[in-house]
Amino acid sequence: DAKTTQPPSMDCAEGRAANLPCNHSTISGNEYVYWYRQIHSQGPQYIIHGLKNNETNEMASLIITEDRKSSTLILPHATLRDTAVYYCIVRPGGGKLIFGQGTELSVKP
Amino acid sequence: EPEVTQTPSHQVTQMGQEVILRCVPISNHLYFYWYRQILGQKVEFLVSFYNNEISEKSEIFDDQFSVERPDGSNFTLKIRSTKLEDSAMYFCASTGGGWETQYFGPGTRLLVL
Numbered sequence: 171d172a173k174t175t176q177p178p179s180m181d182c183a184e185g186r187a188a189n190l191p192c193n194h195s196t197i198s199g200n201e202y203v204y205w206y207r208q209i210h211s212q213g214p215q216y217i218i219h220g221l222k223n224n225e226t227n228e229m230a231s232l233i234i235t236e237d238r239k240s241s242t243l244i245l246p247h248a249t250l251r252d253t254a255v256y257y258c259i260v261r262p263g264g265g266k267l268i269f270g271q272g273t274e275l276s277v278k279p
Numbered sequence: 280e281p282e283v284t285q286t287p288s289h290q291v292t293q294m295g296q297e298v299i300l301r302c303v304p305i306s307n308h309l310y311f312y313w314y315r316q317i318l319g320q321k322v323e324f325l326v327s328f329y330n331n332e333i334s335e336k337s338e339i340f341d342d343q344f345s346v347e348r349p350d351g352s353n354f355t356l357k358i359r360s361t362k363l364e365d366s367a368m369y370f371c372a373s374t375g376g377g378w379e380t381q382y383f384g385p386g387t388r389l390l391v392l
Contacts, residue, residue: 204380208322211316211368211386211388212385212386213283213370213372213383213384213385213386214322214370214372214383215383216380216381216382216383219380257322264310264376264378264379265327265335266312266324266327266335266337267314267322267324267372267381268324269314269321269322269323270321271321
């Protein structure tokens with residue numbers, strides 16, 4: 171079973187920041203937090219990952235709390251093309267990904 | 280940018296027939312995975328493959344399934360005798376090192392009639 175909890179759905183206005191929360195209260199010290207998204211049954215797309223520090227790339231920012239029990243994915247300026255299911259996954263350094271139900275993000279004009 | 284490719288994009292087959300789904304991982308990657316997603320459900324891990332052998336498999340991956348890396352570029356998933364419940368999207372993924380990020384292909388939609 172997935173070790174994360176995410177809200178099933180969220181809405182966001184186009185051009186605004188989308189903040190997607192994830193709880194992972196049982197995360198172990200060697201487990202990373204990964205975020206993927208899936209646009210309309212396409213293959214999951216990697217977004218970002220982190221261990222304990224905040225991370226930023228061209229797609230998003232990842233904020234991990236100091237106790238590492240939760241994190242937030244931030245899409246700074248959401249567009250209609252960001253409408254997708256977003257998955258938060260905790261994973262040790264390697265091996266399979268265990269997907270939960272994710273958060274269905276709807277970006278509205 | 281290198282990407283994982285999968286063929287065919289769609290496959291329709293009759294129950295009991297064999298199907299082979301093909302994947303071309305990113306060229307310097309060494310670890311390969313198959314996942315599936317039944318319509319409306321979660322993405323589920325099937326199997327991981329490294330150094331020409333299965334490194335992990337799920338309980339879904341029973342004797343009807345097999346994987347192979349027949350040459351230096353392809354990675355295949357064979358379903359020996361398809362069942363109706365095998366209808367799903369099948370995704371291939373690859374990574375350069377076991378600890379690295381997995382990159383997914385676009386998937387093959389399999390429909391078993």
